Amino acid sequence: MKKILAILFSIILSSSYIFAQDSDFFSWDIGFSTGIPFHYGESNSNISNFDANTLNRVLAGTTSNIYLKIAETAFIDLGIDSLFDFKWNASDYANSIDYAFFGGVKIYPGLGGLNFSIAYCFGNRSDFLKIDGEKDIFQHSWGNGARFSLEYDFNYLKETTIKPIVGGYYRFIPRGNYVYDHILCAYVALKF
Numbered sequence: 001m002k003k004i005l006a007i008l009f010s011i012i013l014s015s016s017y018i019f020a021q022d023s024d025f026f027s028w029d030i031g032f033s034t035g036i037p038f039h040y041g042e043s044n045s046n047i048s049n050f051d052a053n054t055l056n057r058v059l060a061g062t063t064s065n066i067y068l069k070i071a072e073t074a075f076i077d078l079g080i081d082s083l084f085d086f087k088w089n090a091s092d093y094a095n096s097i098d099y100a101f102f103g104g105v106k107i108y109p110g111l112g113g114l115n116f117s118i119a120y121c122f123g124n125r126s127d128f129l130k131i132d133g134e135k136d137i138f139q140h141s142w143g144n145g146a147r148f149s150l151e152y153d154f155n156y157l158k159e160t161t162i163k164p165i166v167g168g169y170y171r172f173i174p175r176g177n178y179v180y181d182h183i184l185c186a187y188v189a190l191k192f
Helices: 002-014 016-021 042-053
Strands: 026-040 056-071 074-089 092-107 114-130 137-153 163-176 179-191
Touching (some): 026 074, 074 114, 074 179, 092 137, 114 163, 137 179
Antiparallel strands (some): 026 179, 056 074, 074 092, 114 137, 137 163, 163 179
8 A cells, every 4th residue: 555655646746747737637625524424333332322312413524635637537536534423411422533545536427517436445433432421432443445426516627716516425434343334424615
């Protein structure tokens, strides 16, 4: 994995002259998301038990992508997603921070700005728990899996500097020991 990242980084740095010649070769976006995580497996039992009793919850996240054009309707898509899940009830809480790095391909199938992407991802989920007055618990786990997205780029093929995007993604990450995370998110973003 380190070799692949080093090769990609070298290609991006060594071909900076291409960016100046064709502004469509390189683009990026940043946005805000919200969603819902589904945690399955034995190590998620504390979180699942807390979900049944919780009254307060905030789900917020971010997403950012870098696009490298490889064809008129195809792009290499590199990015990072995060989702913050804050749950509390009186003095108890079950907070999670989930983030994932991904790399894949984004395709525009010819339906205006509608596009989809398929990507390999790896990431971490960190849980901060205090349930039924017990001592604070911290647990985290890494994993790798897949990310699928569907989005609409409102100014696709138009000569504008900022393009609004609305979309959603599904991310599946096995964490080992029969622990699985499924995350569904919706997002709004600006593409530059």
